[in-house]
Amino acid sequence: MGFKLDFLLSILPRLIGAAAVNIRLAAIIMLLALALGTALTIVRAQKIALVNAFIAVIISFVRGTPLLIQIFIAYYVLPAIGLDLSPEVAGISAIAFNSMVFVSESMRGGLATIDTGQIEASTALGLPPHAIWLKVVLPQLFRRIVPVLINEATIVVKGTALLSVITVVDVLRTAQQIASSSYRPFETMVGSALVFLVINLVISLSGRLAESRFAAARV
């Protein structure tokens, strides 16, 4: 029983078709994570002791427990408290929540690199807080964390493969279906590995391109 390359090639179209699901979910998750992560960062910057203490516990929880467990919590526990979500929505919520925390944590690092003089100048000019956030802080912050966000995007894409365990029909679940009908699990898994490899390499490379664009725009 040798490695059947032609079998691998014959199932690639089905795997690539299923990759559309992973890419779509990852895109939704990244948008949510970016929006929620930014909001969380602004809330944390208000430095309300009780709120920040609560957020610190959430962050520690998200960073201290496996993503898979967080996905199970969204899938099994949320329905038990009356939130009946479809597998896709449960999965999106879990990964987006996880990613939100990582986005906010990298924003915390990014904020420390912004020139303090700009905030002093904006305050002296009497800019209202929302203008300081929207016009001064956030545009620079987003540019600075582009490399981190690209990296987070590849992590999110990898995370979507875990949704196969809560019955989302993604690349991995499609591969498992193919494997159980063809009895060729090894070729099938190598095929899905290739699909993820290509998606993430494309993200990393286009990220590097975007970075050099931003670096040029900064000068």
Add this chain to the structure above:
Amino acid sequence: MHFDPAVLVDYWPLLLQGAWLTLQVAAMALVIGYVAGIAVALIALMPGWLPRLVTGCYVEILRNIPFIIILFVVYYGLPFWGIRLPATLVGTVALALFASAYYAEIVRAAILALPRGQFESARAIGMSPMSAMWHVVAPQILRTLVPPSTNMTLTMMKESSVLSSITVPELTYQSLVVQGNTFAPFEVFAAVASIYWLIAALIAEVSRRLERRVGAVQAEATSRNRIADRYLSLVARRS
């Protein structure tokens, strides 16, 4: 819906067994993965383009594929070549393989961050490459190695939950067993998440002691001025 921890009373031994296996698997993968990572890093630093290309492919392939897929490739690949191992061992090997790519990059970056003269002077006074690495380079990079290695070890320990999908009876697997028996998802996952949380805290504590020992430098965010801190800092100023 009410929270009733009593439903777990018969299942604590099962969860603790799972937690113990998670710890063992992660510890084994840490040792194997780190040794492999050091080897990959040393190969990457050899002269010529070929070693860098080969190790670069190794690292990029392992870092861009979801761990669950790496796990299945190893799980189905080993029998394909006639190697039959128990699932726990297969899972440990896959986890070590996955972690080795990240450890390799950590070690390589730490060595590259050291002034090149250190290694070259050691060679110039007649030390062999191995002994220059061991006696001159290694002691100096230990402190830069600890913080990122801790992060990676935490990530790897958390990824070990994926081993449940090839029936390794670690913590996540046991939690699904208990969930199937009790139908009490809230209690089960609250308990399991807490156990993972504890393991993570344990790893962080071990690392903190190690850091104090090797004198690792942790970047501490310092507040700069009262006005800027309103926007640029997320921690309240202590006054």
